Amino acid sequence: MNGLPKMVLSGAKSPDPAGDGLTRRRFLQSGASLSTAAWLGSLPQLAHAANTDDYKALVCVFLMGGNDHHNTLVPYDATNYSLYQKARADVALPQDSLLPLLNDTPLPYGLRFGLNNTMQGMQTLFNQGQMAVLLNVGPLYAPTTLADYQGRAAWLPPKLFSHNDQQAIWQTGALEGHHNGWGGDLADEVYGRNTEAGFSCISLQGNSVFLAGDQTSGYGMGDDGVTRIQGSNAGKDWMFGGFEVSTVLTDLISTPSTHPMQQAYCAVTQKAIRAEKTLSAALAGEPELATAFDASNSLASQLKMVAKLIRIRQKLGMQRQVFFVALGGFDTHDGLLSTHGPLIGKVSSALASFYQATVELGVASQVTTFTASDFGRTLSCNGNGSDHGWGSHHFILGGAVKGKAFYGTAPQMGLGTPNDTGQGRLLPSTSVDQYAATLARWFGVPETQLGHVAPHLVNFTQKDLGFMV
Amino acid sequence: MTEHLNEGMNPPISTHETSAVTDCPRHSPVRLAPPFLQQVGLWSLAGMALTACGGGGNAGPATSPTPSGPGTPTLPNTPTTPTTPDTPSPPSPPAPTRIEASRFLQQAAFGGNDADLSRVQQLGLSGWIDAQQALPVAVTGWDWLMQQGYNSSDYRFSDQPMNAMMWHETMAQPDVLRKRVAVALSELFVVSARQSIGEMTSFNMAHYWDLLNQYALGSFRDLLEKISTCPAMGYYLNSLGSRKDDPKTGRKPDENYARELLQLFTIGLVELNPDGTARLRNGQPIETYRNEDVMGLARVFTGYDLDDRVFDTPERPEVTRVPMALFPNRHSMLAKSFLGLTIPANTEGSASLKLALDHIFRHANIAPFVSRHLIQRLITSNPTPAYVGRMSAVFNDDGHGVRGNLGALIKAILLDPEARLVPDQQPAHYGKLREPMLRLTQWARTFGATSADGRFAAGGTYSSRWSIGQGFLQAPSVFGFFRPSYTPPNSLLAQNQQVAPELQLCDENTVSKYINFMRQLVPVGLRKHDDWPTVVIKPDYAQELALAGKPAELLARLNLLLCANQLSARTLSLMTTALTRMKSTGTDWQANRVHAAIFMVMVCPDYMVQR
DSSP states (O other): OTTSOOOOTTSOOOSOTTOOSSHHHHHHHTTTOOTHHHHHSOOTTGGGOOSSOOOEEEEEEEETTOOOGGGTEEEOSHHHHHHHHHHHGGGOOOGGGOEEOOOSSOOGGGOOEEEOTTOHHHHHHHHTTSEEEEEEEEOOSSOOOHHHHHTTOTTSOSSTTOHHHHHHHHHHSSOTTOOOOHHHHHHHHHGGGOSSGGGSEEESSSOOGGGOOSSOOOEEOBTTBOOOOTTOSTTTSOBTTBSHHHHHHHHHHHOOOSSHHHHHHHHHHHHHHHHHHHHHHHHTTOOOOSSOOOTTOHHHHHHHHHHHHHHTHHHHTOSEEEEEEEEOOOOOSSOHHHHHHHHHHHHHHHHHHHHHHHHHTTOGGGEEEEEEESOOBOSSOSSSSOOBOSOEEEEEESTTBOOSEEEEOOOOSSTTOTTBSSTTOBOOSEEHHHHHHHHHHHHTOOGGGHHHHOTTGGGOSOSOOSOBO | OOOOOOGGGSOHHHHHHHHHHHHOOOSOTTOOOSSGGGOGGGGTTTTOOOOSTTTTOSOOOOOSOOOOOTTOOOOOSOTTSOOSOOOOOOOOOOOOOHHHHHHHHHHHSSOOOHHHHHHHHHHHHHHHHHHHHHOOOSSOHHHHHHHTTOOSGGGTTOSHHHHHHHHHHHHHOSOHHHHHHHHHHHTTSOOOTTSOOSSSHHHHHHHHHHHHHHHTTSBHHHHHHHHHTOHHHHHHTSOTTOOOOBTTTTBOOOOHHHHHIIIIIISOSBOBOTTSOBOEETTEEOBSOOHHHHHHHHGGGOSEEOOTTSOOBTTBOGGGGSOOEEOGGGSOOSOEEETTEEEOTTOOHHHHHHHHHHHHHTOTTHHHHHHHHHHHHHTOSSOOHHHHHHHHHHHHOOSSSOSOBHHHHHHHHHHSHHHHOOGGGSOTTOSEEOOHHHHHHHHHHHTTOBOTTSOOOBOOOOOTTTSOSOOTTOOSSTTOSSOTTOOOTTSHHHHTTOOOGGGGGOOHHHHHHHHHHHHHHHHHOEEETTEEEEEEEBOOOHHHHTTTTOHHHHHHHHHHHHHTTOOOHHHHHHHHHHHHHSOSSSSSHHHHHHHHHHHHHHHSHHHHEEO
8 A cells, every 4th residue: 555645744635535646656666567477477586486484474354344343342341341331222242241351461441351252262262362452443544633533634534434445445545446455565575485476465255455466466266266267278178069169268268459458357367277277286185174164154164265275385385475355244234233243253263263274284373364344333323233433443363463462552431432433433543554564564574665565654653563473 | 537548558469559549540530549538529520419418518617516406307207108308309320230239239238139130220229219218117026026926935035036037127028228227227226135135035126126127217316215215225224224313322323324325326425527527625535425414314214114004925025015114203303414404303204305315316426426327337437527527417407407317318328429439439448348247148138048937047146156256136235246446456457547347346266157157058048046957048049050050150140249240350260260170060060169159259358348
């Protein structure tokens, strides 16, 4: 998400709300390399082909629709629970159902947090020290007070509370339509370290702007594995009564024409054909993972595929990878109690299996998984659900995470607090930029390049939130 | 927005095209030289007069959102009557060629067969549109589900009857213009059966689809009111069951419908000029609303729930096709303030709804917002601001002082000079990627695919694991299948700040799945939803089979019908080579050649973009 003008606090300009005007510059900088070049031409920097296992992966788990953080992480101490219960009314969880988190360092206001009772897996991970919680994080371009918000300060992120735009801001730092995400930016910074650079960024959830960088574009695959185009084995695939069609098919479907939409479509097809051959070869003969994943849980199936891809990292010569997985259904305007628990339970179960798989593969400390979502939600209830908010709580998981602890600033519980922009929509106290920069530093992005990944970091004092070793 | 080809950045093959466009006068004098978008004003000089409906031209600089007055008449609900105003006819153009007819049917319908092309030639484009607008809805989707016996508790939460209904609607009904526009509207006012839509999900969805059809060529204002009170929408965006503020518990009205009505359905997030470009203040876009506006509008949509006065059973699911009822004691009687309007306290529900929708309908953004959406769905992803501006003018006034006449708007969109640019005249990025579900429908329409038992009980296609990743009325969220501003990263399109929304559906997984799907589909047809080997929607390739021995003629026919002669010489040559080498003896050789030819055309990049 670089390319956004660095914001000057005293200035009245908000940073590039239209989200335009940056790709052009980055194209100029990068010599306008189209991403397919990496796939079709010579592979860059083969010298780095990894015998040593210098490997790190970041896995973004996106909760589509805006996770209700208030019913994910719930205060269970008497004082704060009663504030919670009063504000949440009909959608409050029972106090005795919560799964306590045993942090060593106490939180202010006497806050003790527990998890939704569907989240046993994540409770265990937290209490065993592999998971941390980042409190009240959200899009911010600069430190912002409630007075700034109410006075409509110039530097507020635009289009708050809108799903698609807040998803985009979480993923790119700019509005929908912006072309670069910070997952892609991260991969750009370490691009040369991967032999099969086209697998630097992999999405299990279709096209994701999070994974789009200048050199990297996300490679899309399904949780069912790699799909081979029937007929792509030229002259060897039998179809329509002979080999004649497969003889021409690859040429036919992957030759660029002059139309830019056809070119873009062909670029995807080319990648699909080449990547399938590479991945199928690398995956062949790999045994099943011993770790069990719930086959009825879409997020678990996606993370299982990620684990399988991590296992073949050395065959592909990968040193740094960014993955994107997602689960939908979090827009709980309605039926919050009946839908949210099972849904966040799926996240918990999937993350627990995935962490176990990284242990099985011996890469637990090399893989960091983190959650993100459109926004948090209102604390007050709209009858049987909650509405769009802003700040939210998120989870970071992995052997390199300083777990069993809370990071960021705990917001005061209840309505009408200093962080309440209305109905308990939290004004974030920590920026997504700080979140991204902390992960980027661990990933190996040099200090001088952090601004590329997190352009607003310059406006915040705390550059590293401290949750990574 | 500046759009121009940047020669220095093009890959070699595009540089060639660019120089050809710039330097080579091989085309007719009306050819538009780049930068295309700055030159559209020359159209009138080139003798490409606007159609009668499209008159009004490019509106001047916008002012702040300007009401067109509360007295603006809206259309009566007469969906079976032509709603196009009888404007003076321009001098009648020459009959369209078969290529033009085919191209037109891909924009205005789902493609067509020989007879469909002939009909367009016979009536002319304008006459064909008029004839289509006069066609009644033969049978509503809801009634069809009843006729087929889906009114049973077996189907309570199933979307399968809806899939069958949509195959029947899009593949077998004669009012194709209405159907194509209704599909486009279903991608604006998204309700999706990816989640259950109440009890009797398919009937709820069918009624919603019927409303889109009923008003697709009628009044936008009436359509807004119908969808705002339709149970399917109530379920999807939670206005069903939303209640007034409760100061005791702190309960607030549900904001979901209010927010998406503004953001996605009508005015969008930033103020627009009539030509669809963003209005700027101090160089920055101006947001149309704040959360306070959403909270104010949310009060308007309180008090609605299923109409409990209606007798309703799975065998007779009437409640799915009557508007939600307003329960006055649950409706907010507080003042409702949004977008500069305050509906006074103690205004009852139905009056509040009318005032609110009238106010939204008067917003200056609606015309460019809706026009641009429909142009993108039917014609081209990157319309010029001038094209959007001409359509905004028609939306604002159809020539008879009527605002929001969708029939007039659709006719203007289809007959606009920019829609009618033939390939030689088009800028390099013109057109749109064909949506996977529309490719499938085109296959059915072109080859007369039918369901022998009339039930069209084929499976849905939304799964990107098992199918093509897109299905009618099954978007993944209220944001639809793709966003209007999507551009593939690291592409020439991104570089030129052009969009290709449909490409958001295309990743390595889905492009592969589509090809494999077509390989299965073309030889046999669409399979039954719950019985994989059984094929229920079968094509008729009789005319193609007659050409199996003449590959060049076979391909010429497919080239015309499927993509209005867009296949390049190179593509045709590759296909001809493959077909000519295929066997010309044995039992299935004709069928194999025909299947191979259709398959190759429908997966090749030249076909993929509707130009």
